[in-house]
Amino acid sequence: MMGKYNKVLVANRGEIAVRIIKALRELGISTVAVYSNVDKDSPHLRIADEKVCIGDAKDSYLNVYKILSVATKYNVDAIHPGIGFMAESGEFARLCEQYNIGFIGPSSSLIDAIGNKSNAKIIAKECQVPVIEGATAPVNSYDECEELGEIIGFPVLLKATHGGGGKGIRIVNEKEKLKDNYNLCRKEAIAAFNNNELLIEKAIQGFKHFEVQILGDTYGNVVHLGDRECTIQRANQKVIEEARCQNIAEEVRQKIYEDALKIARHINYAGPGTIEFLVLRSGAYYFLEMNTRLQVEHTITELITGIDIVKEQIRIFEGERLSVTQEDITYDGYALQCRILAEDTRKGGMPSIGKIAKWNMPGGFNVRVESGYGCGTVVSPYYDSLIAKICCKAPDKAQAVKKMSVCLEEMEIEGISTNVDFLKYLLGKHEFLEGHYTEEFMSKILEEYQLYHLNSAM
Incomplete structure (x- = not known):
């Protein structure tokens, strides 16, 4: 469906729902927000024109037919899937097409073609873009996975062909650990994406x-x-x-x-x-x-x-x-984003849940804060740990890092644990400021940080 939208349903929650609803309203488009019973006080509901509860935490945002039912009942022109599962589901896009509801995203055939990691790898090769050595089709069994692992050489990477968000991905350094990781990766993939296909490639x-x-x-x-x-x-x-x-x-x-x-x-x-x-x-x-x-x-x-x-x-x-x-x-200039997470980084990222008792966010020139939470709202165990994202822009990285450091000092969140102290620690590292780090840097800093707090407590 194409043409001017009059009403759009936002099929998401949290900060991204707030972001999308604001954009729609600025364009003069009416909005319908959906929510689960644990999100009844969420900020995205306060700014939407209409709101509909679609069930409990375990059967709401990911229930395709509930979303479509609300869309039909409220006569929306289109659905914005936000980010995550709905946005990457070719099947959901296909159902929108069948029900003549606009899908604010690529066509179902395009999502199927490039959203699937094995297909995407084939497309990149067709475009003569360098790809990582390994299979371009999903492995059909553990025996095939083991055979390919020996051909590619360890370490190898196992990853789900569908979805994202870091789920269904594991590095395996030696053959003896391949089977356990293969089984765990498939379980993660089926739980997250309802599909357990895996690729194997060189790590x-x-x-x-x-x-x-x-x-x-x-x-x-x-x-x-x-x-x-x-x-x-x-x-x-x-x-x-x-x-x-x-x-x-x-x-x-x-x-x-x-x-x-x-x-x-x-x-x-x-x-x-x-x-x-x-x-x-x-x-x-x-x-x-x-x-x-x-x-x-x-x-x-x-x-x-x-x-x-x-x-x-x-x-x-x-x-x-x-x-x-x-x-x-x-x-x-240069811009920096820090994700504020409800977790205890000192304990390996253990999730933190509860009611937010105090909530003061930073502000100022070239500071942007987006969140789906506030004072009195509840962080539940059912959703991801992102509670806010802080963005700063400055002429260069050094100035942006200073601005972000001030923002993190200004921020006040009580009632739950967050990763704010860890972010302050990380931003203070010269390796981060100089920007020469690779993916190995984060594990080193996490280990340093946790050791520092362990020694401080003794």
């Missing part, structure tokens, strides 16, 4: 995680909005993002941009998407995957480009052309 080590923000319309126009560095991760979940990546040779950066555009054009991509790469110290790089949706970290790209990615996304699926060309896109 790349000593890399930067580099992603290119793509934006395309339905007329064949596609641009990139620069890159982000997402190397700072814990358990394959991003913690800090930067725009743009430091210490990448400009010729390598431009070549990756060209390859990302090559893939997007090859598949006639429409909407915002992220094409991810691993970049080695040598300058060699490999295609990793493509996400056919908004990313949590889209905000820092908006800060340095001045482009509202969410509004562009909505307009694209209303049938409009991109409002910018590649020549229009420039980069103003």
Whole structure:
């Protein structure tokens, strides 16, 4: 369905629901918010025009038929899936098409083609983009996985072909541990994505995680909005993002941009998407995957480009052309995002739940705060631990880090544990400021931090 939207259902929760509802309302589009019973006090409900409870925590946001039922009853023109499962589900997009409800995202066939990691790898190879050595089709059995592991050579990476969010991914350093990790990876994948297909490939080590923000319309126009560095991760979940990546040779950066555009054009991509790469110290790089949706970290790209990615996304699926060309896109300064998580980092990231008793967020020039929580709201055990994201922009990284450090000092959250102290610790490390780190840096800093607190308590 294309044409001007009058009413849109937002099929998500938390900070991303707030972000999307605000964009829709600024465009003059009415909004319908859905929520579970544990989210009855969530901020996204206060700003929506209409709100509908769709069940308890375990049977609500991921229940496709409940979402479609509300969409039909409330006569919405389209559904915005936000991020996560619905946004990456070709089946959900297909059902929207069948019910003649607009899906603010790529077509079901496109999601199936590039959202599946094995298909995406084949497409990248067709575009002559470097890919990691390993299988391009899912393994059919453990015996096949073991055989391929011996051919590729350890360490290997097992990863689910569907979904994202760091689930269903494991590095296996030796053959003796392959079977246990194979079984665990399949269990994680079926629980998270209702699909247990796995790929096996060579585990790349000593890399930067580099992603290119793509934006395309339905007329064949596609641009990139620069890159982000997402190397700072814990358990394959991003913690800090930067725009743009430091210490990448400009010729390598431009070549990756060209390859990302090559893939997007090859598949006639429409909407915002992220094409991810691993970049080695040598300058060699490999295609990793493509996400056919908004990313949590889209905000820092908006800060340095001045482009509202969410509004562009909505307009694209209303049938409009991109409002910018590649020549229009420039980069103003450096932006940094910290994810504020409800967890105790000193105890290995143990989740923290409970009622938020105090909630004071930072502010100021070039500071952006987005959250789906507030004072009096409850952090439940049923959803991910992201409670806020803080973004800062400055002329360069050193100034942005200083600004972020002040923001983290200003922030006050009581009633639950958070990772704020860990973020302060990490930002104070010269390796982070200099930007020469790879994926190995995070585990080293976590170990240092936990040891520091253990010694302090003795």
